[in-house]
Amino acid sequence: MAIDPPLTPSNSGQTKLVDPYLQIEGGYRLSGEVTISGAKNSSLALMAAALLTMDGCRLHNVPGLADIRMMSAILESLGVRVRSHAPNTLDIDARFLSVHRAPYELVNSLRASFFILGPILARLGMARIPLPGGCAIGARPVDLHVRGLQALGAEVRIEHGIVEARARKLRGGRIHLDYPSVGATETIMMAATLAEGETVIENAAQEPEVCDLANFCRSLGARIRGAGTKTIVVSGVPRLHGSEYHVIPDRIEIGTFMAAAAITRSTLRIGPVVPEHIGAVVAKLREMGSQVSLIGSDTLEVSPGRVMAASDIETLPFPGFPTDMQAQFMSVLAVSEGTSIISETVFENRLMHVPELNRLGADIRVRSGHAIVRGVLKLSGAPVVATDLRASAALVIAGLAAHGTTTITGLHHLDRGYENIELKLQRLGARIERHLPVAQVNEVSDAVAAVAAVAGADAGAAG
Ligand SMILES: CC(=O)N[C@H]1[C@@H](OP(=O)(O)OP(=O)(O)OC[C@H]2O[C@@H](n3ccc(=O)[nH]c3=O)[C@H](O)[C@@H]2O)O[C@H](CO)[C@@H](O)[C@@H]1O
Numbered sequence: 001m002a003i004d005p006p007l008t009p010s011n012s013g014q015t016k017l018v019d020p021y022l023q024i025e026g027g028y029r030l031s032g033e034v035t036i037s038g039a040k041n042s043s044l045a046l047m048a049a050a051l052l053t054m055d056g057c058r059l060h061n062v063p064g065l066a067d068i069r070m071m072s073a074i075l076e077s078l079g080v081r082v083r084s085h086a087p088n089t090l091d092i093d094a095r096f097l098s099v100h101r102a103p104y105e106l107v108n109s110l111r112a113s114f115f116i117l118g119p120i121l122a123r124l125g126m127a128r129i130p131l132p133g134g135c136a137i138g139a140r141p142v143d144l145h146v147r148g149l150q151a152l153g154a155e156v157r158i159e160h161g162i163v164e165a166r167a168r169k170l171r172g173g174r175i176h177l178d179y180p181s182v183g184a185t186e187t188i189m190m191a192a193t194l195a196e197g198e199t200v201i202e203n204a205a206q207e208p209e210v211c212d213l214a215n216f217c218r219s220l221g222a223r224i225r226g227a228g229t230k231t232i233v234v235s236g237v238p239r240l241h242g243s244e245y246h247v248i249p250d251r252i253e254i255g256t257f258m259a260a261a262a263i264t265r266s267t268l269r270i271g272p273v274v275p276e277h278i279g280a281v282v283a284k285l286r287e288m289g290s291q292v293s294l295i296g297s298d299t300l301e302v303s304p305g306r307v308m309a310a311s312d313i314e315t316l317p318f319p320g321f322p323t324d325m326q327a328q329f330m331s332v333l334a335v336s337e338g339t340s341i342i343s344e345t346v347f348e349n350r351l352m353h354v355p356e357l358n359r360l361g362a363d364i365r366v367r368s369g370h371a372i373v374r375g376v377l378k379l380s381g382a383p384v385v386a387t388d389l390r391a392s393a394a395l396v397i398a399g400l401a402a403h404g405t406t407t408i409t410g411l412h413h414l415d416r417g418y419e420n421i422e423l424k425l426q427r428l429g430a431r432i433e434r435h436l437p438v439a440q441v442n443e444v445s446d447a448v449a450a451v452a453a454v455a456g457a458d459a460g461a462a463g
């Protein structure tokens, strides 16, 4: 069934197209095998860590995402050379890192942009980074990053929205994080690699992306122990060298496809996976009634059980249930039998998908930061708006199950974190298409023509 694209009234009283949108015809089963991309949140941290060395680094399995392109642009604004000679491979050469301040226009859309603070400070003795952007899912302060750098001897002040850190030479220190912040653990760990002496980070984040960053830094010659536990010890070295490194698979993309399999009652094979990275998500899906098994060492098979049952979820730091999977599981619970309570404990404003899921026929109420999800028999397609990255994935998943047509706008959120999501879903049999408004189609054609005219132009970004 054809539907009209989203329209808004313009000032002149006429209507004009505003946004690309996804159109999903829901209610169909999926089948087949999907290939998982490299982890966004690892890749972004690794790109920042590549600033720690004067030698070149080559990263493999970097996903082709808007966030990666934005991070590439940020690094290039610092005098760093970023090139992509093959799909999903990024060469980063920070020999000429010379600029210690990052432009606000680039930094304000990306939380991970703040990860460059520690490496620039360690390399240049000074860094000026605007407070970061990213998903609007809470206040997202940077006090733990700041206190960590202060414990390493840096002078840090925040004025006019810019964090300025100075240290002629960073010294090892002992830091106890009030909360196991992923970003703060990564900032401190990176800065400590080039500090004089030993740094101990207590109550460190244990997320797989922290381990991946530690492994990458070790491949550069850093001395780091304990990543993946609550205590990380970094012994500073005078300099780091280049390396070639393969990013881990994206555990959040894996979980998103697991949720897609569950809600459409389909059998899907998903790989590559690292089983230890997805324990909480696998356990929850089994509790809800899905069958999940490991085929070989790195492929997961998800298939439907007799019913999908309600289950409570509390988001927690790793190894707990990830906040980045909460929205997608809410979609599945919306059509599961019984009532579930979802408690989002990591970010205070990460339930913005609730009204949009309700628009698709879900029955979800929010009370004191908890979502009470009463399972309904079916969802029905409707126009909805993505409010953040994982909310957009939740709407795609809900759209796959909803009867009729769902249109989703706000796709810039989705494109931050999912590589070729509609192509991957189409290959599994989903009826999903991206539509570009006419004005944008023209812009794309103009851009393609311009690129074709500049033969040999270097894309300068992954994917
Ligand atoms: C680019 C990236 O890797 N993003 C991930 C990273 O974000 P990010 O690194 O921003 O998440 P954190 O682990 O730092 O945040 C967790 C909690 O700690 C609070 N906090 C954090 C830092 C600070 O200085 N002070 C403070 O109070 C935050 O407001 C939040 O409530 O981990 C989150 C938690 O797994 C994920 O949802 C994000 O996808």
Ligand SMILES: C=C(OP(=O)(O)O)C(=O)O
Residues within 6 Å of the ligand: 041, 110, 111, 112, 133, 134, 135, 137, 324, 389, 390, 417
């Ligand atoms: C919240 C996320 O990303 P960011 O921290 O970059 O906003 C996410 O990946 O779900």
